[in-house]
Amino acid sequence: MDVLIKNLGLLINATLIATPPLLLAALGSCFSERSGVVNIGIEGMMTIGAFTGAVMGLVLGNGWAAFFCAGLAGAAFGVIHAVACISFHADQTIAGTAINFFGPGLAVFLCKAMFDNSSDTPAMDPSCKLPKLFEGVFPVGSFWNNVLNVYSAAYLVFILAFVCWFVFYKTKFGAHLRAVGEHPEACESLGIDVYKVRYICVILSGFLAGLGGAFVTLATINQFRPSVIVGQGFIAIAAVIFGKFSPGGAMKACLLFGLCNGIKTLAAQSNTVSPNLISMIPYIVTILALVLFVGKAHTPAANGKIFVKSK
Amino acid sequence: MNKKKSILESNVFYTLIAIAAGFLIGAVFLMIAGISPATAYGKLLSSVFGKPKYLVWTLIYASPLIFTGLSVAFSFRTGVFNIGAEGQFVVGSLAACTIGILVDLPAWIHVPLCILAAAAAGMVWSLFVGLLKVKRGIHEVLSFIMFNWIAFYLSNYVVNLKIIHKEGGGEATKDVLDSAKILFPEGLQKALDCSSANWGFIMALVAAAVIWVIIEKTTLGYKLKAVGYNSHGALYGGINADASVLTALGISGALAGLGGAVQILGMAGRLSQFAGQEGFGFEGITVALIGSSSPIGCIFSGIFYGAMKYGGSKLSMVKAPSEVVNIIMGCVILFIAISQVFRMLFARFTKKEGK
Incomplete structure (x- = not known):
């Protein structure tokens, strides 16, 4: 029984550690996709965020400041995507693919240039990382300590999901961004600046993806390595579709995928099931969900379509 | 036939511009990293064309x-x-x-x-x-x-x-x-x-x-x-x-x-x-x-x-860092993706000239 409770605690803990990066990126993806811009460059934006977070953590020695800088770096890539897709009418999938080349390439390039040709940044002192909220409150090894032994940003992310839900469904901007993704021509005739709304959403998606990447390097581990972001960006996109393009749905999907990751972490210790097989679960679940619930999941109508402003 | 050829030429034209732009941005990042682009690109060229066997490897x-x-x-x-x-x-x-x-x-x-x-x-x-x-x-x-x-x-x-x-x-x-x-x-x-x-x-x-x-x-x-x-x-x-x-x-x-x-x-x-x-x-x-x-x-x-x-x-x-190749290629894709706009602008420009 004790072992069971202990393992349950560890499982919840692993889930709470794996979910925030996915959720941050997924919330960003919600903004972009709902406004009608496909962003598969999330993965590249997360990598650049992860790198920036690790470097700024070393430079500034303050986790929160580094976290914010990583968001800005992601936002910079959001600007590139927005300019290419919105102003220059580029194919959105291809522009995203370009960012997935450019982002990780730049991150490792700069890393090697800064740290004596090493593709890893030096390990950070714990004081440079994001703080833990419940450090030392519960006795070591107890259930609650196992569960709550996560970085404070993790809690913030769930609050952020609620904020996003509020923005989406309770504010004027939210109504605009949802409308812009469905029928930009109609919006334009009503005087909504389609380009402006989309720019804000795409840049925001870069910002949040950058934060998601930085969560990995500033909380989960303590350095940047080329392998820190392996597919999280794509899982986030899967979560958004699985969650029917809403922040709440994306949060549930991210928790589910985070749980898969938690199971993977535990299974890797017990060595019973191959972690590679468990890693497939989020992708297979997404495919199955699409097959079973197709028609119910409504894709924003103008998603991926080029919108040319009338003069 | 003539028209077909000019389209093909323009494709190649825009692609070459995109590649040039990619190398240019790569050079900027090399300079930021304190590496001479001439040295790096020179190495790139010599490692491909330096010996016949390098070409085989390519x-x-x-x-x-x-x-x-x-x-x-x-x-x-x-x-x-x-x-x-x-x-x-x-x-x-x-x-x-x-x-x-x-x-x-x-x-x-x-x-x-x-x-x-x-x-x-x-x-x-x-x-x-x-x-x-x-x-x-x-x-x-x-x-x-x-x-x-x-x-x-x-x-x-x-x-x-x-x-x-x-x-x-x-x-x-x-x-x-x-x-x-x-x-x-x-x-x-x-x-x-x-x-x-x-x-x-x-x-x-x-x-x-x-x-x-x-x-x-x-x-x-x-x-x-x-x-x-x-x-x-x-x-x-x-x-x-x-x-x-x-x-x-x-x-x-x-x-x-x-x-x-x-x-x-x-x-x-x-x-x-x-x-x-x-x-x-x-x-x-x-x-x-x-x-x-x-x-x-x-x-x-x-x-x-x-x-x-x-x-x-x-x-x-x-x-x-060899990753400069990814940076260059990412830029090349991005420029090809947005080249459509330049093509349109160019077409409009030449049309006006014609009038």
């Missing part, structure tokens, strides 16, 4: 990329977007590797068997997605991304299976049996001064020629292009759009699978555990874009990318 690097490039280009021409060439490449290499290790046959049947298995694996992987698209209306880009990652973990799973894993640690499979390898005969290898020289590039040339014939000279190619151009119109003209999409995706997947076979049976000789996606499929997107989605263009752009990859791998000798 072609070895180019072979799988031409295949994935053809795969993506074929999908572009037929109106679908095969962003899943990555996964098809992986299952193709997995099939070739498994059969290359576990089945012991004489070379004349072993090699074709491995190659066919790889093409079939890539085709099946792509057809899954095609069926989801046709039967359930699920957008192919999304399911391709999912299938890429399923292939990724499937490959890592199989690599670690006891029956195929190389004993004594390491993170790779055993070597493919000699009877399954597509290396050049020893005499030719000696003449080229390269022990990895293989038939891959010749196979890629043949594949490009076959795909060119299919697209340009056959009814099948005409149908597939018609559906890609306007599926409603094609339906009205009596073409079965669903069957066409499946055919297009099947051929595209088989090409990517073949690329995997060439990589395993030619250069690599074994399958290693992945830390991150290998990128052959994504690089295929670049190859297809640079080659303007033409099979013949893919040969040249594949060689270009092969040269960049091979040359890039030597950049560490001058203390320049």
Whole structure:
């Protein structure tokens, strides 16, 4: 029984550690996709965020400041995507693919240039990382300590999901961004600046993806390595579709995928099931969900379509 | 005829501008990193053209990329977007590797068997997605991304299976049996001064020629292009759009699978555990874009990318990070993606001039 409770605690803990990066990126993806811009460059934006977070953590020695800088770096890539897709009418999938080349390439390039040709940044002192909220409150090894032994940003992310839900469904901007993704021509005739709304959403998606990447390097581990972001960006996109393009749905999907990751972490210790097989679960679940619930999941109508402003 | 030629020329023109812009931005980042672009690009050039055997290496690097490039280009021409060439490449290499290790046959049947298995694996992987698209209306880009990652973990799973894993640690499979390898005969290898020289590039040339014939000279190619151009119109003209999409995706997947076979049976000789996606499929997107989605263009752009990859791998000798190649290529794709606008502006500009 004790072992069971202990393992349950560890499982919840692993889930709470794996979910925030996915959720941050997924919330960003919600903004972009709902406004009608496909962003598969999330993965590249997360990598650049992860790198920036690790470097700024070393430079500034303050986790929160580094976290914010990583968001800005992601936002910079959001600007590139927005300019290419919105102003220059580029194919959105291809522009995203370009960012997935450019982002990780730049991150490792700069890393090697800064740290004596090493593709890893030096390990950070714990004081440079994001703080833990419940450090030392519960006795070591107890259930609650196992569960709550996560970085404070993790809690913030769930609050952020609620904020996003509020923005989406309770504010004027939210109504605009949802409308812009469905029928930009109609919006334009009503005087909504389609380009402006989309720019804000795409840049925001870069910002949040950058934060998601930085969560990995500033909380989960303590350095940047080329392998820190392996597919999280794509899982986030899967979560958004699985969650029917809403922040709440994306949060549930991210928790589910985070749980898969938690199971993977535990299974890797017990060595019973191959972690590679468990890693497939989020992708297979997404495919199955699409097959079973197709028609119910409504894709924003103008998603991926080029919108040319009338003069 | 004249008009056709001028379009082709403009494609090449914009592609060259995009490549130049990519190198320019790469140079900026090299300078930021305190590395002289002249040194780095000089090294890049000398490591490709310095010796005849370097050129052989470039072609070895180019072979799988031409295949994935053809795969993506074929999908572009037929109106679908095969962003899943990555996964098809992986299952193709997995099939070739498994059969290359576990089945012991004489070379004349072993090699074709491995190659066919790889093409079939890539085709099946792509057809899954095609069926989801046709039967359930699920957008192919999304399911391709999912299938890429399923292939990724499937490959890592199989690599670690006891029956195929190389004993004594390491993170790779055993070597493919000699009877399954597509290396050049020893005499030719000696003449080229390269022990990895293989038939891959010749196979890629043949594949490009076959795909060119299919697209340009056959009814099948005409149908597939018609559906890609306007599926409603094609339906009205009596073409079965669903069957066409499946055919297009099947051929595209088989090409990517073949690329995997060439990589395993030619250069690599074994399958290693992945830390991150290998990128052959994504690089295929670049190859297809640079080659303007033409099979013949893919040969040249594949060689270009092969040269960049091979040359890039030597950049560490001058203390320049090889990732500059990814930066350059990312920029090239981005510029090709936005070149449409410049083309429109240019057209408008020249029209006004004409008036």
